[in-house]
Amino acid sequence: MKAVIVNFRGSRRRKSERQMxxxxxxxxxxxxxxxxxxxxxxxxxGKNKTTIAGTVSALHGGKGAVRVIFERGMPGQAIGxxxxxxx
Numbered sequence: 001m002k003a004v005i006v007n008f009r010g011s012r013r014r015k016s017e018r019q020m021x022x023x024x025x026x027x028x029x030x031x032x033x034x035x036x037x038x039x040x041x042x043x044x045x046g047k048n049k050t051t052i053a054g055t056v057s058a059l060h061g062g063k064g065a066v067r068v069i070f071e072r073g074m075p076g077q078a079i080g081x082x083x084x085x086x087x
Contacts, residue, residue, distance in 0.1 A: 001025065003040065003083050008074070009060070009067055017073035020054070022083065023065045032064040039086035040068055042078055053086075 002025040009019035022040070024032065035056045044050040054070035068083075 001027075001085065003085065005042070005074075005078050005081055005083060006065065007079060018054075018070050019057075020068050020070065020074055020078070021060050021065055022056075022068055023063075027064045029059060029062055029064050032059055032066055035066055035085075040083045041086060042070070042074070042081065042083045044075070045077075045081075054083075 003022045006021045006023050008015045008017070009021055010016050024035070036058070038056045039053060040056065041051050041053045044052075052070050052072060052074060054068040056066050057069045058067045059065070060067045
C-alpha cells in the first residue's frame with residue numbers, strides 16, 4: 001500500500017513538527033480506520049539513511065487521510081515522500 005506524506009498537522013499560525021498527515025492510495029474513511037495503531041517508518045534520502053518511526057493515531061478529514069505521530073520532528077524534505085508500513 002502506498003502512503004505519501006502530504007503536510008505537517010497544524011493551523012494557520014502553528015505547525016506540529018512531530019505530527020504529519022498521510023494520504024493512502026485507494027482507501028476511504030471506513031478502510032482507513034483499520035490502520036489506527038499501525039507503525040510507519042520514513043527513511044531519509046541521501047548518504048546517511050536516517051529512519052524515523054511513527055504510529056497512526058487518528059483519521060484526518062473525510063477522504064481517508066490519517067494523522068501520524070512520529071518519534072521526533074520531521075524535516076520539511078519529507079513532504080511528498082513515501083512511508084512504509086511495518087509488518
